[in-house]
Amino acid sequence: MSFWQGFWDIIWWFFWAFVFISYLFALFAIIGDLFRDRKLNGWWKAVWVVFLIFVPFLTSLVYLIARGQGMAERSAAQAQTTADATDHYIRSVAGASPSDEIAKAKGLLDDGTITAEEYERIKARALSHV
Numbered sequence: 001m002s003f004w005q006g007f008w009d010i011i012w013w014f015f016w017a018f019v020f021i022s023y024l025f026a027l028f029a030i031i032g033d034l035f036r037d038r039k040l041n042g043w044w045k046a047v048w049v050v051f052l053i054f055v056p057f058l059t060s061l062v063y064l065i066a067r068g069q070g071m072a073e074r075s076a077a078q079a080q081t082t083a084d085a086t087d088h089y090i091r092s093v094a095g096a097s098p099s100d101e102i103a104k105a106k107g108l109l110d111d112g113t114i115t116a117e118e119y120e121r122i123k124a125r126a127l128s129h130v
């Protein structure tokens with residue numbers, strides 16, 4: 001008798017594979033949340049991990065019920081921190097706006113550091129990037 005004998009055997013196998021992979025995702029999310037939580041001390045983190053090892057399904061369920069709201073808040077705070085860091089990095093490498101470049105060039109022209117032709121080239125280049 002083969003494992004793949006019937007259609008419903010295949011469906012049943014895929015169902016249990018889905019349940020197992022979903023459980024792993026939840027488990028890793030819980031472990032990540034445990035170590036992200038700064039309010040929980042190390043001993044409580046260790047207790048949660050021990051229970052996750054020995055009574056995994058029940059502990060996951062209890063954790064999601066008891067600490068699910070805080071888990072969502074920590075996840076949102078982490079996402080916001082990452083987005084802020086990304087925005088800051090993009091602003092730091094993007095350079096100045098065209099109006100800033102033209103204003104700097106005008107200051108250089110007024111100081112006599114560059115000529116009128118150089119000013120016009122800088123202005124044209126800045127405006128072409130808009």
